[in-house]
Amino acid sequence: MGELPKMAKSNRLYWGSQGLPLPKLNLTQVQKESYDEFLQQDIAKYLQEISPIEDFAGKTWELSFGEHYFEEPKLTPSEAMLKGMTYDIPLRVRVTLVNKITSEETTQDVFLGDIPKMTDRGTFIISGIERAVVNQLVRAPGIFYFGSVESTTGRLLHTGELRPMRGSWLEMTVNKNDTLTGKIDRHRKFYLTTLLRAMGIEDEEEIKALFKDVDTDKDHQYIFATLAKDPNHTKEEALLDLYDKIRPGEPAVLENAKALFFQSFFDPRRYDLDKVGRYKLNKKLGLDIENKSENQVLSKKDIVAAIKYLIGLQNGVGQVDDIDHLSNRRVRRVGELLGTTAFRIGLLRLERSIKEKMSLVKPEESIAPVQLINARPIIATISEFFRRNRLSTILDQTNPLSEIDNLRRLSVMGTGGVTRERASFSMRDINASQYGRICPVRSPEGPNIGLVTYLSLYTRINEYGFLESPYRKVVADKKGMKVTEDVVYLSPDDEQGYYLTHAGVNI
Template identity: 45%
Template sequence: MLSPADSSTFSSSSAARKRYARIPEVLPVPNLIELQLESFHWFIEKGLRELFDEISPIKDFTGKVMELQFLDYEFGDPKYSEEECRTKDLTFSRPLYISVELLIKETGEIQRQRVYMGDYPWMTDLGTFVINGAERVVVSQLVRSPGVYYSEVEDPASGRMLFSAKVIPNRGAWLEFETNNKDQLWVKVDRKRKIAATTLLRAVGYETNDEIAALFSPIDIDPEHPYIANTLDKDVTHTPSEALIEVYKKLRPGDPPTGDNAKQLVEGLFFNFRRYDLGRVGRYKFGKKLQGAADHMGIELPVDQRTITREDIAAIVGHLIECNRGMHAKDDIDHLGNRRIRANGELIQNAFRIGLLRMERVVRERMTIQEIDKATPNALINIRPVVAAMKEFFGGSQLSQFMDQTNPLAELTSKRRLSALGPGGLSRERAGFDVRDVHHSHYGRICPIETPEGPNIGLIGSLATYGRINA
């Protein structure tokens, strides 16, 4: 059995290296497939644990009958060796077992079972997966980092630079703030129709005009451009409940709004971790970017919370006002500081999450049908959606590719490749010249030369020899 903490499988023994060059070696060459091995190791140790914690506990629709809790998990030994899988056209995989606890709320009875969750592809020591006898590589994806980004556009009438802000989460609804030429601040939630920024602030808990004005008084100090006062003039709401209903109307134009519906919608959109996640990186970038505005306004930003908070929204608006006052420059979206790498561990985690969420739906439906005295964890759990999601990812994803086996260097190159394409990334048709171009931040990190000619130029690159990935 292999428990998540046992990492010995991932260390490959390297033979002694002899050099015959005349120039002495300055730095030892690092492990060139460390990115692949470390990322898969992270998924087995921590990524899976995060997923089970996310969906656990699963309750029935009423929340009063049953509750299913996922505890420890471990991987069994592979049924076939790598060589056998290659010759017999099989998948090199290990079985996953998880301890599950079922609580029957009426009786207080707790059943504990070890449940088989299916066989999942396992990485070889060379950073590849053997799927149906063929070696495949999960290519790392280069995507825009979650966080908040500020851009500017020139107002044709006055020639002033007007700033806008985009909040990009790891998953969930986008927020887009913009400034118009009348010094009013507007926001679009999930690319729907725009509402006054103060309406959104009111909906998340800043109640009165005086409270909102006082919050921004240390920042909104330009008498010629009173952003908050002008926005409040355009704000049609006066109370939090009115603001919630206004947000609901813009997001669900056909549905009749009620106070409860509106509150549930806003809380589900931004404050529910299952639907909105900034990610560790997004939270770090928020703190780095917005701390100055937060300090000026006297508000405290959370350090570990992965959902957005009302303080975050206030600080985003505060920083936007400071940008309009000329205190900050716009962000360079092509800088590698604003991009990050999703390696195989995170990509597999996302595929596994899709399967687990489908499985959760099945479990909840079975909880309503199953007789209480016959309910067991094994009877409730259906592993098919999870196995199917993983099969779909390894067999059909744009980022799961056949390994180029022309020669050993081609193999190594395919494992170190970085792609801006794929789900959640760019498409060839939409990618402009700026995204494809070599940026000064690439040097020493991404090879400025090695990229394919043709439609993918600049969208597919390779990690530089000494380039490392930290988060």
Template identity: 45%
Template sequence: MLSAESLTRARTPSGRISYAHIDRKIDGISYERFEIPNLIELQLDSFAWFVEKGLRDLFDEISPIKDFTGKVMELAFLDYEFGDPKYSEEECRTKDLTFSKPLYINVELLIKETGEIQRQRVYMGDYPWMTDQGTFVINGAERVVVSQLVRSPGVYYSETEDPASGRMLFSAKVIPNRGAWLEFETNNKDQLWVKVDRKRKIAATTLLRAVGYEENDAIAALFSPVDTDLEHPFIAATLDKDLTHTQAEALIEVYKKLRPGDPPTGDNARQLVESLFFNFRRYDLGRVGRYKFNKKLDPVAERLGIELPREGRTITREDIAAIVGQLIECDRGLHLKDDIDHLGNRRIRANGELIQNAFRIGLLRMERVVRERMTIQELDKATPNALINIRPVVAAMKEFFGGSQLSQFMDQTNPLAELTSKRRLSALGPGGLSRERAGFDVRDVHH
């Protein structure tokens, strides 16, 4: 029997009783004390990551902010810190207030014409702060940011049957954490095509040429270890359909497909391709995406004689070549299709990453305002405080905590319901599913 005396009880700072250790005696054998795990550790650790690392990453992403010409001034974000809360948790609950802490950041403004540097400590607003119980007190009500189950960044292969020929056709979908999607596909004429950001199709060799594999012979030699089926020569058939011959022509062709109606120039086309795939501010695979890429594509990269980056979080030309190589191998039956709804192809976004995404939206809006102010501000009156407008960031965070599907009122029916609401996973929300699109495939059991 388990008696009250066998429970070692301790009061937590909040006044709640914690049963930290339990002694059991069963059949005369004494089982001494085991640690009860912290069941809300994910929530607490994720928020701590956001405060220490996630916020630093965001400021590094936008820093320095330069004016539109890049020649007048630039604003750099240095170290930051959170101040003490104005009200305690209990006061916020009773007075219908938000439990928050003020954020301060040291900002450096460089006036390029004079070389003058101004440093100021700027108040960035008050932001909701997590309590020791893993909740947020918003307008007096306790809310929980529910963890989100989302499709993991990476490359996924699928197959469909061609109704005309009965042949299996394969496709590869590249899903980044942030940025343009790439979709490669084969057709019944042994050609490889690609859609950039769900726009019109272009030959896969055109994209390869645009990212640096310029010569036909070089492209054919690169894929010769995998394109070995003489009945279905994918690279030769695609090169026959490819209308471009140089990298400059390929860049123009990509630009025409992505920006129909705009007059293409060599510089515009190069800038577009570089910003779409090779600029971290526009394209991010994430650490998980890079790990998944390398795990799946390393074997084919080795056969092609190329090496994939270990750390970089943007896509590279080697990544694109490896994806095309594996797509050709799919047709030869050397690679199985992926189940995109399998839990192995999903990952959890905890509250720290969700709050970081909301904060990023506000910072990018603030960046636009700062740039506009840089163009109209007189140089002798320009200061970090005069340039920075914190309203877009505060509004984005208020919108997230007050209106997001993932910010929910905590179930306070009983302690178990409270714990369950903190540990819940949701597939809904931004970047996830909607109730209308969640069909039987997603709801099914995957193994």
């Protein structure tokens, strides 16, 4: 058979305007990036959260967690699928046990369970079945302000809600008689000056001085009106009053009141703004508190600034929030979902189990860390997450495109989200902030419309979980305005001060 004739090379001519180069496209990065962060950073963070663990009396035993590492997987992904097994890696942690009475110290590497390993495609193999974890779109922690018209007077009155990632909610309201009241976890109302006094700002003149720059309306003096109604005058009275509001019917003892107030807002084990909440608080209230782990609880500065902003809104300064705007909604990816709803829960159960075992061991007995640690609680919670959580789905394998589609899906439902029945029309509707971030067309028909959506091709997720959209910078030169090749990613918050338009618009 003779050789095929060689084709002549054709010269292509492009008559249209040449488009600028697009950013690099990596469609599975959303999943891989998040899970790598969970394995390398988040596991260490959760271990340090419960470390050191002491016995119930706190006098005999102390167990602390050190560095963690992973061993090699026993199977390849294809072997796991063929054998109907899970593709995972063993997690081991360096554990130190100290006997406080004898000062004896024992260090061991302890097995803490098998952690599913992500495949190169961004999926998991659980009991031989390939699964994908859907990203969840939830309300971000932080402070949000809303306005509503009071029916009898027709005045616009504002409310502020301070929502952490984990812990008690604080609601602040302006009432029609100009008083400022608050609620903790939707319990009974208290005056906001009571909250200030409970934090140690007792003196009436000091409270007035704190707000004199914002409480300037002579017809509506909010701080004066609240102080006049507040029956409490000392820190002790304020703490007991708050305790009575949160725990009605229980005898109010000062020590218990102090402990409850501390646990509600200032205890890192029970209250956590997370780095997202601290970022949102700083941005909304104009604070400069450093975003590090010890500052991820509330402070006096936060409460004072939140009340100032509320009074400012009543006086026409500041802006209310649109809860459906993407600057107030963030994406929880696979690493965070697995960490918060499974791994951390398993660790807390393990902590309880270790404490119970410690209480049964006599001080003179010699014991190794491995005898106190049972990996079963962690294995059970992780297994339950992948098998039962509604965000863990069997991978859609209709075609290669539908597989990637599955990995880039967004849902507002699931643990910590909303249900179909409770979802509002505004939540299902398209918001202007979705431009370049969420596909406005692609959403299922039926009851899930607007609740299940898909990420845009070039969007990316920043360290706080907010969706960023790429824009080309427009600069002024001698000939006028010029579109540069510089691609800038902006979050919904950051793009507020700019004029935006489609890249195809002729400038």
